[in-house]
Amino acid sequence: MSGDLAVDVQGVSKVFRDDKGREVQALHDVSFQVRRGEIVALTGRSGCGKTTLLRIVMGLEHPTSGTVEVDGEQVRGPGVNRGIVFQNAELLPWRTALGNVEFGLEARGLPKAERRAAAERAIELVGLAHAAHRRPHELSGGMRQRVGIARALAIDPAVLLMDEPFSALDAQTRENMQAELLEIHERTGKTIVFVSHDIDESVLLADRVVTLVPDPGRVHGVLDTAFGGSTSLDERRGSAEFALRRHELLQLVHGREIQQQDGVSA
Amino acid sequence: MTALADKAAPAVDDETSLSRRIRAQRRGGRDRLITAGTVVVLLIVWEVAARQVNPILAAPPSAVLQALISMIGDGSLPKAVWESAQPFLAGYLLAIVVGVPVGLLIGRFRVVEAAIGWLIIAGYAMPMIALTPVFMLWFGLGFAVKAAMVMTMTVFAISINTWNGVQNVPRTLIEVGTAFCASQPRILGQIVIPSVIPSIMTGLRIGIGKAVVGIVIAEFFTAIGGVGGVIVDAGHSFQPDRMFAAVVVLMLAAVALTGLIGLVERWLAPWNRSITGGAH
Numbered sequence: 001m002s003g004d005l006a007v008d009v010q011g012v013s014k015v016f017r018d019d020k021g022r023e024v025q026a027l028h029d030v031s032f033q034v035r036r037g038e039i040v041a042l043t044g045r046s047g048c049g050k051t052t053l054l055r056i057v058m059g060l061e062h063p064t065s066g067t068v069e070v071d072g073e074q075v076r077g078p079g080v081n082r083g084i085v086f087q088n089a090e091l092l093p094w095r096t097a098l099g100n101v102e103f104g105l106e107a108r109g110l111p112k113a114e115r116r117a118a119a120e121r122a123i124e125l126v127g128l129a130h131a132a133h134r135r136p137h138e139l140s141g142g143m144r145q146r147v148g149i150a151r152a153l154a155i156d157p158a159v160l161l162m163d164e165p166f167s168a169l170d171a172q173t174r175e176n177m178q179a180e181l182l183e184i185h186e187r188t189g190k191t192i193v194f195v196s197h198d199i200d201e202s203v204l205l206a207d208r209v210v211t212l213v214p215d216p217g218r219v220h221g222v223l224d225t226a227f228g229g230s231t232s233l234d235e236r237r238g239s240a241e242f243a244l245r246r247h248e249l250l251q252l253v254h255g256r257e258i259q260q261q262d263g264v265s266a
Numbered sequence: 267m268t269a270l271a272d273k274a275a276p277a278v279d280d281e282t283s284l285s286r287r288i289r290a291q292r293r294g295g296r297d298r299l300i301t302a303g304t305v306v307v308l309l310i311v312w313e314v315a316a317r318q319v320n321p322i323l324a325a326p327p328s329a330v331l332q333a334l335i336s337m338i339g340d341g342s343l344p345k346a347v348w349e350s351a352q353p354f355l356a357g358y359l360l361a362i363v364v365g366v367p368v369g370l371l372i373g374r375f376r377v378v379e380a381a382i383g384w385l386i387i388a389g390y391a392m393p394m395i396a397l398t399p400v401f402m403l404w405f406g407l408g409f410a411v412k413a414a415m416v417m418t419m420t421v422f423a424i425s426i427n428t429w430n431g432v433q434n435v436p437r438t439l440i441e442v443g444t445a446f447c448a449s450q451p452r453i454l455g456q457i458v459i460p461s462v463i464p465s466i467m468t469g470l471r472i473g474i475g476k477a478v479v480g481i482v483i484a485e486f487f488t489a490i491g492g493v494g495g496v497i498v499d500a501g502h503s504f505q506p507d508r509m510f511a512a513v514v515v516l517m518l519a520a521v522a523l524t525g526l527i528g529l530v531e532r533w534l535a536p537w538n539r540s541i542t543g544g545a546h
Contacts, residue, residue: 090439
């Protein structure tokens, strides 16, 4: 049953304590599943707990109740079956691009030669072979995020988890990176879960979009947004399906039920 | 093969960084010209003004230069510099050896912070000059009192900057270590310490200025040897040219040492200047 599930989130709640010691419910009874090879977006307005939810899957936060399984294993902390891509890449400034990719492999205790080879493969996969020996400050924002993706891919995880990976990039670079992510997905077949507050991005990239609404953060609906076959981003953007799904997703994000475009207002 | 969708992007990035570098260079050339201009103007104003006053009160740059040459020629200045340099280096190195580990410990462990954090802040804020007479009682009039003054003037600046650096290690970078399952020692060695290097270097740079003050103060009080001793002697015997010559030497030494620290920093942490530096 769970054999084809890459991520299984069951009844996750999270209660934080704020500065004044008051309890704040960030997430309430959140459940969703991600199948192997799927791209799933978590989206919602700010304060809906989407990043907290992703951090729980990452193992960087612990749920107050509920369970998370990745690749059939219960999550109790960070693990090697998850490759994490941070919002601002978060590269070590004193290491080269290649050195940063190797960082994730070092904790694994692989022999040096094997490590180097895996890092080189990953950096080639994201198209940065020519810049492998540059330091982060010599790279553009887009290139830095490519290194971040390569670092996560190098450890060959079951799932790639990305926290608003392209939100810090300019519009042009963001579009390039979105196209590249789809290519990487096609090449590697990795399961990808990403958080985005960008409706367009969620519809364009994801096969399914999990929408959350705030106070407390909970799942409001899951929208099927898969475009059949390998359509390009431009084709997707120009399609009627895109406009319709975008509209539907907006309804969900704002906490309304999906209704026909020409329907009466709620 | 690559999955790169925008093959043109890296070239564009190179171009922008190149044009930025050219612009920075051009501006750097102009800035240097302005600096040289103000130096020349200052020297002329000083020369003209100093010629108007009683020669036992002030000396023009030309006289200072002559004094400098004669003091180097008769060996008195090199001897004084050497006398100052030894306790200076000893005190400064001692301040690094003590200050950096103390700063790291305070920054890393709350208990240590609670125990001795206040002491470092108090020591940094307090005018250490006030302790000179006591130090003379404890350490006498020679090498030891000078080294001790340099050390106490410098160690707090180094500690407080290191401490500050540890506290400012980006939490997200430590999270990268956690996320990729790095052990605690690995996080310390691969993330925390490299992150703190720029702050340590800032402490060392500020420390140079403080150490120079320390050595001069000690030599003023003890008035035995060293560049500070030369200044006191020249002042007492109404030889402003010799006095200013010694002051110029102190200034050049401080600037050179600060520059040296900058070079070491660039070598140890080449990424830092390019991130925080105002080259943009």
